Amino acid sequence: METATVVVALAPVAITPPPQLKLMELKSSFAPAVKPSPARKAKLAKKKLAGGSGGYVLEDVPHLTDYLPELKSYANPLQDHPAYSVVKQYFVNPDDTVAKKIVVHKSSARGTHFRRAGPRQRVYFQPGEVTAAIVTCGGLCPGLNTVIRELVCGLHDMYGVTSVLGIEGGYKGFYARNTVELTPRSVNDIHKRGGTVLGTSRGGQDTAKIVDSIQDRGIDQVYIIGGDGTQKGAASIHEEVQRRGLKCAVVGVPKTIDNDIAVIDKSFGFDTAVEEAQRAINAAHVEAESAENGIGVVKLMGRNSGFIAMYATLASRDVDCCLIPESPFYLEGKGGLLEFVERRLRDNGHMVIVVAEGAGQDLIARSMHLADTHDASGNKVLLDVGLWLSQKIKEHFKRKPNFPITLKYIDPTYMIRAVPSNASDNVYCTLLAHSALHGAMAGYTGFTVAPVNGRHAYIPFYRITEKQNKVVITDRMWARVLCSTNQPCFLTHEDVEGAGQEEEEPHLPLVEGENALVRSPSMCNGNGHLCSGAA
Ligand SMILES: Nc1ncnc2c1ncn2[C@@H]1O[C@H](COP(=O)(O)OP(=O)(O)O)[C@@H](O)[C@H]1O
Ligand SMILES: O=P(O)(O)OC[C@H]1O[C@](O)(COP(=O)(O)O)[C@@H](O)[C@@H]1O
Numbered sequence: 154m155e156t157a158t159v160v161v162a163l164a165p166v167a168i169t170p171p172p173q174l175k176l177m178e179l180k181s182s183f184a185p186a187v188k189p190s191p192a193r194k195a196k197l198a199k200k201k202l203a204g205g206s207g208g209y210v211l212e213d214v215p216h217l218t219d220y221l222p223e224l225k226s227y228a229n230p231l232q233d234h235p236a237y238s239v240v241k242q243y244f245v246n247p248d249d250t251v252a253k254k255i256v257v258h259k260s261s262a263r264g265t266h267f268r269r270a271g272p273r274q275r276v277y278f279q280p281g282e283v284t285a286a287i288v289t290c291g292g293l294c295p296g297l298n299t300v301i302r303e304l305v306c307g308l309h310d311m312y313g314v315t316s317v318l319g320i321e322g323g324y325k326g327f328y329a330r331n332t333v334e335l336t337p338r339s340v341n342d343i344h345k346r347g348g349t350v351l352g353t354s355r356g357g358q359d360t361a362k363i364v365d366s367i368q369d370r371g372i373d374q375v376y377i378i379g380g381d382g383t384q385k386g387a388a389s390i391h392e393e394v395q396r397r398g399l400k401c402a403v404v405g406v407p408k409t410i411d412n413d414i415a416v417i418d419k420s421f422g423f424d425t426a427v428e429e430a431q432r433a434i435n436a437a438h439v440e441a442e443s444a445e446n447g448i449g450v451v452k453l454m455g456r457n458s459g460f461i462a463m464y465a466t467l468a469s470r471d472v473d474c475c476l477i478p479e480s481p482f483y484l485e486g487k488g489g490l491l492e493f494v495e496r497r498l499r500d501n502g503h504m505v506i507v508v509a510e511g512a513g514q515d516l517i518a519r520s521m522h523l524a525d526t527h528d529a530s531g532n533k534v535l536l537d538v539g540l541w542l543s544q545k546i547k548e549h550f551k552r553k554p555n556f557p558i559t560l561k562y563i564d565p566t567y568m569i570r571a572v573p574s575n576a577s578d579n580v581y582c583t584l585l586a587h588s589a590l591h592g593a594m595a596g597y598t599g600f601t602v603a604p605v606n607g608r609h610a611y612i613p614f615y616r617i618t619e620k621q622n623k624v625v626i627t628d629r630m631w632a633r634v635l636c637s638t639n640q641p642c643f644l645t646h647e648d649v650e651g652a653g654q655e656e657e658e659p660h661l662p663l664v665e666g667e668n669a670l671v672r673s674p675s676m677c678n679g680n681g682h683l684c685s686g687a688a
């Protein structure tokens with residue numbers, strides 16, 4: 154992904170250091186163009202916003218001293234640590250923030266910023282008194298064990314925290330099971346294994362019972378590793394912890410193989426998944442090339458967001474068609490998928506189709522008249538688009554006896570999800586874990602940690618949970634895919650009109666920089682292929 158970095162050090166007048174930072178309404182100069190509704194106002198009131206000059210806005214995260222003002226702070230033990238004490242400027246400047254948008258115009262407002270992650274000079278916990286807990290929730294993702302390992306080792310090695318509990322089997326584990334003791338020794342090798350040593354689950358999230366368990370077990374820091382659903386759960390846990398006035402930092406570490414978490418650059422495990430997907434695509438290509446009119450169909454994960462399919466397609470160059478949930482497609486008729494498959498087979502003698510699991514769900518449901526079902530977390534259970542598509546293609550060519558095809562369908566989804574993280578994801582997981590524990594030790598709470606434009610930041614939960622990250626089909630990246638596969642774009646005028654619109658942020662003074670290139674249907678040629686000029 155293309156990223157660059159802007160870390161803005163504020164002028165001293167702009168904000169005050171963390172514990173003193175006041176919850177404030179934005180000044181009138183930042184007044185929204187549209188008057189916010191009462192519901193929106195209530196939501197805004199919960200936000201911790203601070204304004205600066207030039208339209209600068211800090212969307213800050215809560216701090217334990219917001220509701221426990223008498224809390225004592227201590228010198229950070231890292232200043233005497235043999236490894237870290239020699240690092241120049243090891244501690245983050247309390248005024249450092251990270252810009253949400255880095256593509257700006259000369260007249261743009263400075264816009265939304267998040268607090269920069271990293272170690273602070275003062276901490277709000279004494280090492281000996283901390284009991285930390287770690288839980289993993291939702292679907293598996295490469296790197297979960299690395300994050301667990303680095304949290305345990307980081308807390309131990311950097312801050313001398315020796316009491317770390319592993320909560321087993323997701324949120325339910327808080328109240329349904331025993332905990333496991335996690336030590337640097339017990340987690341030493343776990344990053345080499347896929348899955349999560351703690352186990353995971355969907356559903357069964359009971360905030361009151363979880364916070365009872367936090368209180369009963371005397372947990373001071375809870376690290377919650379999971380996707381969008383998990384982060385919503387973490388937000389309500391934080392609210393309840395705060396309501397009860399507990400000195401407990403609630404920290405979210407974003408996990409999703411689908412890369413569907415908003416604001417953040419990318420989620421851990423995503424690179425590993427894209428890399429692992431290459432093996433399936435290669436196999437599909439080999440099979441397709443070796444047969445008469447061979448077709449390889451590969452299904453990849455991506456419930457609502459087609460990032461794995463998109464990046465795996467771009468990385469491979471063997472893919473002739475990539476189908477994702479964000480880009481509707483159709484089978485029959487002019488410009489349809491079946492016409493394209495036939496043409497590509499006539500031209501090349503073989504082809505590979507990559508389909509994200511969430512693609513074409515409406516089409517399947519319509520053709521099979523099935524009612525929606527949901528998993529324990531409330532996520533829609535997907536129908537097997539790969540199987541359905543393979544069937545449709547076979548049926549189409551059955552009607553053409555002079556056009557024999559050989560189709561092989563490969564579903565590597567769970568195999569991809571179960572592998573250990575690759576080298577770059579391992580490093581990424583280490584940095585995430587470190588940023589998370591530095592934040593908790595410094596007394597921050599109610600935040601998710603992740604890189605934003607290349608710099609780790611503490612992001613309020615609502616920012617992560619309010620919308621999902623999706624492939625913007627009017628953006629350059631999707632255009633690159635269409636150019637590389639030369640597949641039909643399937644877009645109607647309405648699709649283009651409705652896609653790629655940035656959501657309004659009425660509380661901000663921003664005219665946020667648009668970096669999406671809006672394509673019109675006229676950029677598709679008569680065959681529905683994308684013409685040049687969009688990359
Ligand atoms: N809106 C929500 N509020 C509270 N907890 C939630 C919410 N949505 C999901 N959860 C809980 O978070 C956990 C994981 O959610 P799920 O959607 O399965 O995976 P992910 O977090 O990876 O998206 C489950 O235990 C689920 O009950
Ligand atoms: O079979 P399961 O465990 O419900 O998982 C399937 C889903 O999990 C995912 O891998 C990730 O989903 P979450 O990040 O929401 O857990 C999706 O791509 C997939 O649709």
Ligand SMILES: [Mg+2]
Binds near residue numbers: 291380381382409
């Ligand atoms: Mg999810």
